[in-house]
Amino acid sequence: MIDAMADQGWMMAGSEDWMRTGAPDGRPIPALRSDVAHSARIYDFFLGGKDNFPADREAAAEIAEVWPSLPVSMRANRQFMRRVVHHLAAEHDVRQFLDLGTGLPTEPNLHQVAQAVHPDARVVYVDNDPLVLVHARALLTSTPEGRTSYVDADLHDARAIVASSQVRQILDLEQPVAVSLFAILQFVTDEDAARAIIRELMAPLASGSLLALSTVTADSNPKEVTEGLAVYAARGIPERARNRAEVAALLTSAGLEVLDPGVQLVHRWHPDGESAALPDEHVQMHGAVARKP
Structure with missing residues (x-):
């Protein structure tokens, strides 16, 4: 998974070394779940970032259908x-x-x-x-x-x-x-x-x-928010x-x-x-x- 991220240019310079050596305090970095949408990566996608995976983009598209704003x-x-x-x-x-x-x-x-x-x-x-x-x-x-x-x-x-x-x-x-x-x-x-x-x-x-x-x-927008939060919840993000x-x-x-x-x-x-x-x-x-x- 990490190699795939590096191939797509999603890893910042030098972070491959960090993945091998662990977090700043020496602990190993937990495994990334690229197959499950994550709120931070959905947020990144909506802000125009590149640190997101297909599951995040699919969730974002589904949310935006009912919560376009x-x-x-x-x-x-x-x-x-x-x-x-x-x-x-x-x-x-x-x-x-x-x-x-x-x-x-x-x-x-x-x-x-x-x-x-x-x-x-x-x-x-x-x-x-x-x-x-x-x-x-x-x-x-x-x-x-x-x-x-x-x-x-x-x-x-x-x-x-x-x-x-x-x-x-x-x-x-x-x-x-x-x-x-x-x-x-x-x-x-x-x-x-x-x-x-x-x-x-x-x-x-x-x-x-x-x-x-x-x-x-x-x-400020009850309909969009209510429907959008329902989609988030369905994606496991209450x-x-x-x-x-x-x-x-x-x-x-x-x-x-x-x-x-x-x-x-x-x-x-x-x-x-x-x-x-x-x-x-x-x-x-x-x-x-x-x-x-």
């Missing part, structure tokens, strides 16, 4: 990430970021946005998809002044993630940290589990730390759509203060000219930023 919504979410990270770095002077559910590298990556504002910014990426791990070297580029690291871990083990050696070596938890959960919590369908993840991520962090998130909603009040409750239940402009469709959160022009029905992600008192 999904690619637009996904691109709007990516633009939201860029605006949020720039805002946190420029307006809140944040220099430390913990990004969970990182997904496949898509430029600009989060550290590139943050380090464009603060060259000494430090970023730790977290994911548990084998293909993301293969490509993690693309996430480990950094300015000479800054640092980046990658943690192969499950989002549900939030407490262990914050306690991991990579996080503790790169981030100073006595200073504010910006945690990001972009387009990942929709895959946590149990609300108690989603709230626990946020609580456990934020509890060890310093006062003034921030949480940025985006997650799927049906508020998701939960949340309304605005449910997204706000995820944040406030952890004792966080939701910052202006509150929970918004992602293209309405501090929009630029491109995002402001998008019709609401084409965007099915709510986003928000909240602060730990």
